[in-house]
Structures are given as structure tokens and as C-alpha cells.
Amino acid sequence: MRTRFGGPAALALAVCLPCAPAQAETATETAAEDAALEDGTAAEDESTPESGWSLAPAPPAEAAAPPPSPASIEPAPGAYGPPPASPSSAIPNAETSDAAVPLTPSGHVPREYASHRGFFRQVGSIGTEMAIMTAYVGAQSIPKLFKPTAPFHFQNEGWFGKDTHNIGVDKLTHAFNTYLIAELLHYRLHRNTGGSEGDALTAGVLAAGLMALNEVSDAIEPDSGYSMQDITMNIAGATFSVLRNTVPGLKEKLAFKLEIIPNGQIYSHVGKKHYEQQRFMFSLKGAGFEALDRSPLKYLDLQVGYYASNFLNSDREKGIEPKRHLFVGVGLNLGELLFARSQSRVGRAAYSALDYLQVPYTSLRYDTTGRLGN
Structure with missing residues (x-):
């Protein structure tokens, strides 16, 4: 799964990391001073001039308190990353964080954490691919407009009988073509949406819709027609693609x-x-x-x-x-x-x-x- 916000996260990391040691050093000095005050080794002397010059004898030196161990130093807030997540935000939304989210058994980001949750938002992520597919379907259909046509009509083409035109092979061709289109669209959707749940169904619906649109060109041919057998096989091919990409x-x-x-x-x-x-x-x-x-x-x-x-x-x-x-x-x-x-x-x-x-x-x-x- 491609990380959607990898670039901004890397930029933020590059900016923050050089600042972290300075903040940690400040925290160390502050902690040392606090420890010294607690031990009574750093009392203020208001009578001493700021310049540090004094004719009075210096008080006897006392042993300095040992510096605190690194483990006892509490880092400054925000110095090394965001604060711990609350239980309600232990699994962040994919739109707002790079943190890992649990995937479904089929390898998708659950809908509640997905970056593309709706059908139309997922479709919008493959605008170029859909334009190419639509152009391909049009290229197959438009030439039929320049041949003799008939009003829109249906035709019962049968299934696999020996009396059918192609003994059912054309029906399996419809199923396979729709299946292949659905697989191609799912690959692009899965990549562009970061694996958002529902992308397999979106791909299947789009593939079946494109093939149903293509069937319209058959409906105006005098020796053919809009075949519900073809539509059924289109749906079967798309359904198998959905199952293949959702069943673990x-x-x-x-x-x-x-x-x-x-x-x-x-x-x-x-x-x-x-x-x-x-x-x-x-x-x-x-x-x-x-x-x-x-x-x-x-x-x-x-x-x-x-x-x-x-x-x-x-x-x-x-x-x-x-x-x-x-x-x-x-x-x-x-x-x-x-x-x-x-x-x-x-x-x-x-x-x-x-x-x-x-x-x-x-x-x-x-x-x-x-x-x-x-």
C-alpha cells in the first residue's frame, strides 16, 4: 500500500530532527538546576554584583551534585514527536496520519480509516483510466453507426445450445472481458486510493457498466440486439473479480x-x-x-x-x-x-x-x- 502522506511526513521529520538535540540539551540543564536547588547547592546571593567581582572571601566549596542520569530526564513536550494517542485515537484516520492502520484480511484499509470512502470519490481517483476505457468502448461501438442500423431492440441469443450462433463461447468472452476490465480498474483503484475498502466493488460496477454501455451498440444492429444473456455474463465476470479481490x-x-x-x-x-x-x-x-x-x-x-x-x-x-x-x-x-x-x-x-x-x-x-x- 502506498503511503499517502509520505512526502509531507518526511519533510516534517527533516525540519524537526535538527531541533530535537537542542531541546533535549535545554531539558538536561533545567533538570540539573532543579536537582541542585533541591540539594541546597545553588542558593542566590543578591548582594553579589552582576559582574561577579567581590572582596569578600569565597565560601568554602561544596561537592557538586552528580548530574542526573539520562533515564531520569524527562524530555521536553513535543521534542521527539506527538504525544501518546488517547484510546479513542489509537488507530488514526488514513486521511490525517501516516501511522499504520490494521488491514482487512483481503489487504484493504477499513472504510472508517480509508482515504477514499465513497463510490464517487474512488471513481474520481481513476479519472484518466476511466477516460481511456470509455474511449476504448467508444472505438468498438462508433463504427457501427456508419453501417445500416435498426431501432433499439432486444434479442434472445440463448446460452450454450448447439443451435446458438457461437455455442456459448461468445458468452464466456463477455464474462472474461468484463472480468479483465474489473481487474485492471481494481489494480489502479487499489494503488490510487491507498487500498481503500470497497475498491473491488467499485471496479466491478464500473466494468459491468462499461460493458452494458457497449451492448447498446448491438441493440441497433439489424442482425443483433440488446442481449440480457450478455449482460448476465458481464455481471458474472465482474462478480468473480470482486470475490477474487475480497475473499482472503x-x-x-x-x-x-x-x-x-x-x-x-x-x-x-x-x-x-x-x-x-x-x-x-x-x-x-x-x-x-x-x-x-x-x-x-x-x-x-x-x-x-x-x-x-x-x-x-x-x-x-x-x-x-x-x-x-x-x-x-x-x-x-x-x-x-x-x-x-x-x-x-x-x-x-x-x-x-x-x-x-x-x-x-x-x-x-x-x-x-x-x-x-x-
């Missing part, structure tokens, strides 16, 4: 990943060929369990996922029946294997990216069609 230990143990299998064009950007390349999975990560920390099993993930095949228009024209593949398998966690101990910026970025992407041909799976392989 879940982020370390469970990941929602996408794998893209190269085709004849290596990568297809849009259309059915794009959907046919995609494999979606939940990965239970061995690295998230302390019992496997010293075992090679920490580099393996248990996978449960889905993809579809034989649903291209050319396949349907040939009478080929679409196939749905629900699979289980074991995958190699390359992020943990290659970058878990990396201290470089590139290594950390690769580690994060591989928490969302599964590298092709690094898994062994068995699916509901009887296929064993990648």
Missing part, C-alpha cells in the same frame, strides 16, 4: 484464464474463427497452497474449462454438427515457474499477465467428446 486467499488459489490456440491465420481478430480459437478455464493453482510450496506440484494448475468447435458457417453448410467440449486437465503455470522470483518490471508484468492467460500447448486435458490432448 482466493486470488492466490483460483484464476479465470483464457487460452488462444493458433489457427491457419495464427490469430483471427473477429468472427466465428476468433471464437473457435478460445479456451476458457478456471485454474486451481498449486502455488496458492502452502503445503505444496516445496513441491514441484506448485508449478501445476488443475483446470476445468470449456470451448466449442465445428460451428463455423462452412461447417454448418456441410452438415457437420457443432461440438461442445467441457474439459478437465492439468496445466503448467509458467508464471510461477519462470517469473515468481523476478524483481524486474518486465518479469513482474509477465507474471501478472500469465495469471490471466494460459500459454498454448502447456496443458493435458480430457473432454466430454473423449478427446485427450491439449
